[in-house]
Structures are given as structure tokens and as C-alpha cells.
Amino acid sequence: MDFLIGWLAIIPSYTTPLLLASVGLILSERAGVLNLGAEGMMALGAMTAAITVLAGHDPWMGIAAGAAAAVAVSLLFGLAVVVFRADQTLAGLAVVAIGLGVTGTVGRPYVQQTFGGLPKLGDLLALDPANPLGRIIAAQDVISLAAPILALAAWWWLMKTQAGLRLRAAGENPAAADVAGVDIQLTQLAAVLFAGLMCGLAGAYLSVATSHVWVENMVAARGWIAVALVILAKWSPARAVIGAMLFGSADALVPRLQAIGADVPVYLMMMLPYALTLFVLFLTSLSGRGSGEPASLGAVYLRQDKH
Amino acid sequence: MHVLPAGTPPALDLRGICKAFDGKPALDDAHFSLAWGEVHALVGENGAGKSTLMNVATGVYAADHGSQIVDGSELSPRSPQEATDAGIGMVHQHFRLVDRFSVAENVLLTLGGRVRSLRAAADLIAAKAREVGLDVDPFRQVSTLSIAERQRVEILKVLLLGARIIILDEPTAVLTEEESSALLVFTRRLADADHAVVLITHKLKEVAAHTDRITVMRHGKTVLAGAPMAEVSEAEVGRLIVGEAVVAAARPQSRPGEERLVVRGLGFDGQKRGGAVELTLRAGEVLGLAGVGGNGQEQLVACLAGTLAASAGSFTLSGVDVTRATPSRRRDLGLRVIPASRFATGLVRQMSIAENLAMTNVRTGHFGGRWFLDRRRMKAAALAAIERFDIRGAGPNRRTELLSGGNAQKVLLARELDDGLKVLIAHSPSRGLDVKASEFVRDAIRAAVEAGAACLLISEDLQEVMGLSHRVAVMNGGVIAGNRPIADVTPEWIGALLTGHA
Numbered sequence: 001m002d003f004l005i006g007w008l009a010i011i012p013s014y015t016t017p018l019l020l021a022s023v024g025l026i027l028s029e030r031a032g033v034l035n036l037g038a039e040g041m042m043a044l045g046a047m048t049a050a051i052t053v054l055a056g057h058d059p060w061m062g063i064a065a066g067a068a069a070a071v072a073v074s075l076l077f078g079l080a081v082v083v084f085r086a087d088q089t090l091a092g093l094a095v096v097a098i099g100l101g102v103t104g105t106v107g108r109p110y111v112q113q114t115f116g117g118l119p120k121l122g123d124l125l126a127l128d129p130a131n132p133l134g135r136i137i138a139a140q141d142v143i144s145l146a147a148p149i150l151a152l153a154a155w156w157w158l159m160k161t162q163a164g165l166r167l168r169a170a171g172e173n174p175a176a177a178d179v180a181g182v183d184i185q186l187t188q189l190a191a192v193l194f195a196g197l198m199c200g201l202a203g204a205y206l207s208v209a210t211s212h213v214w215v216e217n218m219v220a221a222r223g224w225i226a227v228a229l230v231i232l233a234k235w236s237p238a239r240a241v242i243g244a245m246l247f248g249s250a251d252a253l254v255p256r257l258q259a260i261g262a263d264v265p266v267y268l269m270m271m272l273p274y275a276l277t278l279f280v281l282f283l284t285s286l287s288g289r290g291s292g293e294p295a296s297l298g299a300v301y302l303r304q305d306k307h
Numbered sequence: 308m309h310v311l312p313a314g315t316p317p318a319l320d321l322r323g324i325c326k327a328f329d330g331k332p333a334l335d336d337a338h339f340s341l342a343w344g345e346v347h348a349l350v351g352e353n354g355a356g357k358s359t360l361m362n363v364a365t366g367v368y369a370a371d372h373g374s375q376i377v378d379g380s381e382l383s384p385r386s387p388q389e390a391t392d393a394g395i396g397m398v399h400q401h402f403r404l405v406d407r408f409s410v411a412e413n414v415l416l417t418l419g420g421r422v423r424s425l426r427a428a429a430d431l432i433a434a435k436a437r438e439v440g441l442d443v444d445p446f447r448q449v450s451t452l453s454i455a456e457r458q459r460v461e462i463l464k465v466l467l468l469g470a471r472i473i474i475l476d477e478p479t480a481v482l483t484e485e486e487s488s489a490l491l492v493f494t495r496r497l498a499d500a501d502h503a504v505v506l507i508t509h510k511l512k513e514v515a516a517h518t519d520r521i522t523v524m525r526h527g528k529t530v531l532a533g534a535p536m537a538e539v540s541e542a543e544v545g546r547l548i549v550g551e552a553v554v555a556a557a558r559p560q561s562r563p564g565e566e567r568l569v570v571r572g573l574g575f576d577g578q579k580r581g582g583a584v585e586l587t588l589r590a591g592e593v594l595g596l597a598g599v600g601g602n603g604q605e606q607l608v609a610c611l612a613g614t615l616a617a618s619a620g621s622f623t624l625s626g627v628d629v630t631r632a633t634p635s636r637r638r639d640l641g642l643r644v645i646p647a648s649r650f651a652t653g654l655v656r657q658m659s660i661a662e663n664l665a666m667t668n669v670r671t672g673h674f675g676g677r678w679f680l681d682r683r684r685m686k687a688a689a690l691a692a693i694e695r696f697d698i699r700g701a702g703p704n705r706r707t708e709l710l711s712g713g714n715a716q717k718v719l720l721a722r723e724l725d726d727g728l729k730v731l732i733a734h735s736p737s738r739g740l741d742v743k744a745s746e747f748v749r750d751a752i753r754a755a756v757e758a759g760a761a762c763l764l765i766s767e768d769l770q771e772v773m774g775l776s777h778r779v780a781v782m783n784g785g786v787i788a789g790n791r792p793i794a795d796v797t798p799e800w801i802g803a804l805l806t807g808h809a
Binding site: 160162165166168169172173175176177179180181182295 | 387388403404405406407408412413415416417419420425
């Protein structure tokens, strides 16, 4: 019972970064821009947030700074792929390399310095530690509660508003959207910046809310899992909530099992989320129904002008 | 066409429109006048300027000269948006729909801020569909709709944007006969409800019964302006469409040799019911296959080249049945192909001139035996070809994508017009080339045929067909609609076959 409660209590903190990042990526890809840079943007977000807090700022300031850093690098990415029409796959991988390289170098002096992170609900509210539900709620923070709401809001915006319709049109058939008066470049750039914002938040959450420390490579391929989650969720922010919870639960199992001293091979356990990724992608590819992939994902749109 | 009060201004009046692309005139003093309440056919060959003229009218292109009057007032739209605001709408041949969206979502996308919600868009569609008598379900996803249904969605989109002047670009090209006649009946109804409709078309016969007036264009000029349909004969229109090209062309003598390519009852997708291609091509002659693009030419070439399986019939190369033979077997028997799109099935863009030239002979071991590539030999062959075919500004290692269209075509010619050539399939060999390069290509084909090859020339350019061929056939609806020696070819005959009479 204790094990279960402990596990349930930490699942949201493992789910949140995956969910935030994948919602951002989904919007970018729905607008037609393949965005593989999540790993790099999350690393930048995590390190910038940690440095900011270590410099004596508020944790919220740290999170804002982390998000801003990722937005800045995604502005570069956006200019490269949307304005200068660079190859989206290569540019995305470049963002990963930049993110990991910069954080490795700039972050070195700050490695392993712990700091006071984002307060938990338990610190803010008077909750009964004897009550199992109280214990679970106490372990949460504002962001982990807001993340699923944000994901559902993103889904609603995408599917139910005219702005969302225009964004989806840009990713499905940019020529048709262009004729209908959608500014393709502006739309795609905005979507890319939003993805940067969300990936930066996800990274900052890892260092400021979960670990309270910066360690090189602390993102540990969660950015790549977010990329896989986009496919698993069939490009729907609502389905991403379920997918992120699935992965978050698997990820959260490892520290819990270690904590109770269960005799399981640790490295095998740490493989679990990735093995699960492969397995689920395999399953989704089996289900014959459409993948939901935007028809013009990754395609460069050039207007046919003869003026 | 119902009677309008005297003095009613025309719906659309285009006067003296000129438009050039890169110095080449596409429209040269073109005129077009469209009255309210009529269905007006705009006909002409490919490249005659019909679509360009309508693109000027809808603000896609800006005219270099000329004036445009819409419902009595001067208006030259500088953008498609301005044309839309002026009540002019065009349904393009290639639909602009988001397949994954529902009909209502597509309409909402187009109408933008003018509609508040998806629900409102769906209601508008349903109301408009009922009003004009088009059957459309607003909630169906576009990807599940037939071509005819998608066309209806496009027409509704244009109407919902407030268009009263409706231009349909080749609307029947993608439709079955039944769907076509339903569409034409619909356009008549639309015209009667105080709209004006332009039908851009090649298929004069199909639309003749449903149109009030006809305008014919040729080489960017208006050669027949708004004549009442009842007062012109089909032969007259056919002659106007093809012009004097047919008469003025040189007529080489035919001295046919042995049968090189015999096609019997060849069937493939895209033919009219029960259709089949019959052809006989002899050594030393050019058989010119004229016809409007999209009438089965692509499929015929693919069948002959071996990249598309024939669904019926057979054909022989020098007496050997090769209907099911591999492309390399056909090559061994002397078949060579110049495809319509150079880089799709002819050359490999990213590879060098030398590599492209060697490609077809690597298999025979000519360039380094079974395992290796003899670079030196490839280079020597490329240098020889560059010399012989006058390929400008390029060494053997230059990637073909960096060459001009004319020089890339010369690389292709150098490879295909080799010593083994027996039968040449040339599909629009001079398309997109300048005058000089075109002449070079034609001379090369003439020389090859002089030397004893047989050539099937498939082209939409009548001048090219007339200038090269010993015999002329016309392709329409996936079948050979007629076949005559060059001396018996008349403008009326070709015009009638092109537009689907006979």
C-alpha cells in the first residue's frame, strides 16, 4: 500500500515534462514543421532554470528563464526551417546538438549544486499526512496540476477554434491554406516558438520542480520520448495526456522499486520506458486506422508565383 | 440564355490584354466578353492562353496591358482577394481542399472571419446547396468524397464567397460522362439565376449543347470572340483552334521500310470503355501522335517503355512480342525513350553527365565489366557526347540538374540516340525548350530517322507534329481517333478529332 501511494504520488512529476514537451511538438507538427529538437531545448530549459535559481532568483523566475532560453533557440530553428527552408530533420538534430553542447559547457560550474525548488502543494496547504489522498496531493505542484488542463486547452484550441483550423490547414495542405488567406510562414513560426516554450518549460520543470539540481544529461532522452509520444498520440494533445501518463508511470516505477530495495536489475528497469516506446509504436503501426500524421509534415512550402 | 434589358453592361469585359512571361508573350491583345445569364465556352489548344487570361481576370497575374471591366465598372484586380470581392470566382482544375478536413471545415477555412462557427458554416453550405441544387453533405470528410463531389464543394466555396461570375477550368476533364452532363445542366441553372459562367475546355462537343456563346483562342490571341454557339459549325471551330500550323508545315516524303513497332489492341487505365490502341510504325518514318494532354499519352509511353503493365493487347518490336518483357529486354531490341519529363524518368538529377550517359550501358559491361566502373572510359564517352551534341558549358562531371533545359535534353538525346536505336518513343521532346534547342532536338530526331530508325512522336505541339511526321494520328480518350498520311491532313480533320467529334 505504501509502495502504491508512493508511486502514485510521483507519477505526475514524471508525466509532466513529457506531456508539456509533446503538446508543444504536436502543435508545431500540426502546423507542418517536424520538430526533433525537444531533447536539446529541454536541456537548455533545465540548465538555464537551474543557473537562474542558483543565482538567487525565485524558482518561478528560473522556470521563466528556462522557457525563454528554449524559445530563443527555437527562434533560430524556426528562422532556419520556415524562412530559409532548411531541412527540418537536420535542423532539428542540430538543435539537439546545440542544446546538449551548450548545457555541457556553460553548465559545468553549476553541476551537482542543489537548490530549493518549486514548492509542493504540501508546503502550501495543510494536508493530513495520514490520509493517502492527502499524501498524494501534497506531493504535487502547481505545474503538474496545470499540465493536463493545458493539454486539453490546447486540444480545444486546435480542434474548435478558427485559429486552430488555420494552423491545421497549414500542416495539411499549405497551398489550400495559402489561397484561403493563411500566412503559412507566420503560422509555422508561431507554432515552432510555442513548441520551444513548452519544451523549455518541460526542461525547467525537471531541474526546478523535480530534481532541484542541474546535472549534465539530466533530460536523459525524455525529449526523444516526447517525440515518440507525438506519434503515439496521433498528433492529438488530448491523447498525449494518456500517453504521457503511461510513460510517466513506467518511468516512476524505477526509483520506487529502488527505494523499497526490490531485487530487480536496475539497468533493465531503466530501459523500461524506451522498450515501452518501441512496443507501443509497434502496436500503433498495427492498428490500420490513419496515423493522424499531418499530410504536409516536414514539407517545404513554396508558393507557385509567376508574376 | 434569357433576355436581358437593353443596355445591361457585360458581366466581364477584358480588352486588349497582353501578358508576357520572361519576355515570351502568353497573351497578345486578347479579348473576352461575358454577359450575365450566359454560359460561355472558352476553347483553344494547350498553351493558347485560356487559363492565363482567366488568371488575369481573377487577379492571379497582373496584365502588362489592357483593361478589365466588371459589371460596368473598370476593375483590374491586383490579387485573387480583390477578384473575389468583385464577385469573380474560379474553380481550378486542381482542387484546393484539405483532404482530412470535413466539407464544413474547408468552407470555414475559406470564409475565415465571415462565419462564426463550424455549425454556422455547415448551415450556410446546406442552405446554398439547396438553393442551387447541388448535393453536398457538410459533415463528410473530403478524403471520402468522389472527384465529382469534391468539385461540387469547390463550386459551393466559390458561390459562398459571393461569386456571380464563375470560371470553371476544364471542369469535365475529371468527370465521367454522366457527371459531366449533370454539371453542365447545373451551370445552365446557375446562369439562369443571374450568374455568368465561363467553361474553359478542350471538349467542345461535350459542352456545345449547354453553352450560349463561344470564344476561341490561339497563341494568346482571340480568334473568335463570343460567337453564338448556334451560328458556328464544328468544322469552323476546329479550324480556328488549330490555325494555319497544319497547312504551313513542311511535309517530308514517306518511304516506309520494315515494320518496327506493331501495337495491337493495347489497353490501359484511362481509356474510354472498350478502347484500345492500334499502331504500326515502320523504319524510316515518324508517326506523329497529336492530342490534348491527359488523353492517355503518359500511359501509352509507360506501357511501351515497360514501366506500366498493359491490361490488354500486345505489341511487338521488330517482330518480337515484348508486351511482358522487362525494360532492359526492350532496350536490347532497340527501344529508346525520351520521356515527357526529363528528370522524372529520363535523367538522374544528382548524377553527373558521364554517369547519366553510362547508366544504360553499365549492364552490358561496356563501362568496366561486371563489377567495376571504368571511370576513364565513362569520361571519354561523355566528352565525345558533349562534342557531338554540342552540350554547352559543362564537363563530364557536372551534375545534370545544373544544366539548362536544352542542354539536359541533349544529354538525354546523346544517350538514347545511340547505335542500337531501332524505335524511338519521343514524348514532347522539345517541351519547355527555347527555339534553338527545340530545332536541335528536331534535327537530331530527323537525322536518326533518316538513318533508318522509326519514331513515335507524341506531342501536344501541332507545329512539331506537322514539322516532323510522315503520318499523323490523333489520340483522344486513350485511343487512336484517326490516322492519315501527312499529305491528307487538314486543319478541320485534326480540329475535329482533338475536340472529340468524328
